[in-house]
Amino acid sequence: QTVVTQEPSFSVSPGGTVTLTCGLSSGSVSTSYYPSWYQQTPGQAPRTLIYNINIRSSGVPDRFSGSILGNKAALTITGAQADDESDYYCVLYMGGGISVFGGGTKLTVL
Amino acid sequence: EVQLLESGGGLVQPGGSLRLSCAASGFTFSSYTMTWVRQAPGKGLEWVSVISGSGSATYYADSVKGRFTISRDNSMNTLYLQMNSLGVEDTAVYYCAKYPTSGIRREDNWFDPWGQGTLVTVSS
Numbered sequence: 528q529t530v531v532t533q534e535p536s537f538s539v540s541p542g543g544t545v546t547l548t549c550g551l552s553s554g555s556v557s558t559s560y561y562p563s564w565y566q567q568t569p570g571q572a573p574r575t576l577i578y579n580i581n582i583r584s585s586g587v588p589d590r591f592s593g594s595i596l597g598n599k600a601a602l603t604i605t606g607a608q609a610d611d612e613s614d615y616y617c618v619l620y621m622g623g624g625i626s627v628f629g630g631g632t633k634l635t636v637l
Numbered sequence: 638e639v640q641l642l643e644s645g646g647g648l649v650q651p652g653g654s655l656r657l658s659c660a661a662s663g664f665t666f667s668s669y670t671m672t673w674v675r676q677a678p679g680k681g682l683e684w685v686s687v688i689s690g691s692g693s694a695t696y697y698a699d700s701v702k703g704r705f706t707i708s709r710d711n712s713m714n715t716l717y718l719q720m721n722s723l724g725v726e727d728t729a730v731y732y733c734a735k736y737p738t739s740g741i742r743r744e745d746n747w748f749d750p751w752g753q754g755t756l757v758t759v760s761s
Binding site: 528559560561563565567572573574575578579584614616618620622623624625626627628629630631 | 699741747
């Protein structure tokens with residue numbers, strides 16, 4: 528069974544840039560997986576950041592961007608702020624109506 | 638404003654059953670695909686199931702296939718998840734979320750908004 532992989536944790540300095548990735552245990556993430564990205568803070572429901580690879584959801588600051596980098600989907604935060612400290616999840620469409628989330632990345636801003 | 642409100646969670650014994658509900662408001666419910674996503678305590682998100690706007694198409698994660706049934710009542714603007722043969726591994730917060738369209742297409746595979754979730758605890 529294919530597993531969607533994300534870095535378990537990442538750290539970025541305030542004002543810095545960080546790229547979180549979303550890959551596959553077997554194979555490459557292409558545009559046909561239509562990756563989307565979600566942000567979640569403790570005790571809260573997830574919030575949609577990016578869909579269809581690189582489209583920002585309504586109200587999402589433009590410091591968040593999505594792309595395909597090499598064989599992975601990527602979420603880049605440019606000019607990280609303290610309130611970006613959250614868990615970030617990607618989800619890929621695997622076909623046949625099935626979606627799979629990555630394990631999530633815990634981002635620390637310090 | 639689109640709102641999703643889950644209910645029906647609680648404590649259930651292993652092997653038991655539970656039905657979750659998700660009451661929707663602020664949009665034409667029948668025009669949108671809906672999904673369930675769960676999150677075990679301290680763990681990541683896990684996609685569970687999806688149902689098209691008409692209810693004619695449903696899909697499940699392997700971990701719940703044959704045990705869980707997703708359904709909807711478009712006249713009541715309500716999404717359901719019937720969970721049978723529950724095990725401790727099903728303990729989680731269950732979220733419902735809305736798709737952008739009524740179908741299930743790869744280009745529409747994103748979820749927004751999400752409800753606040755309902756906690757299901759499977760324990761003896």
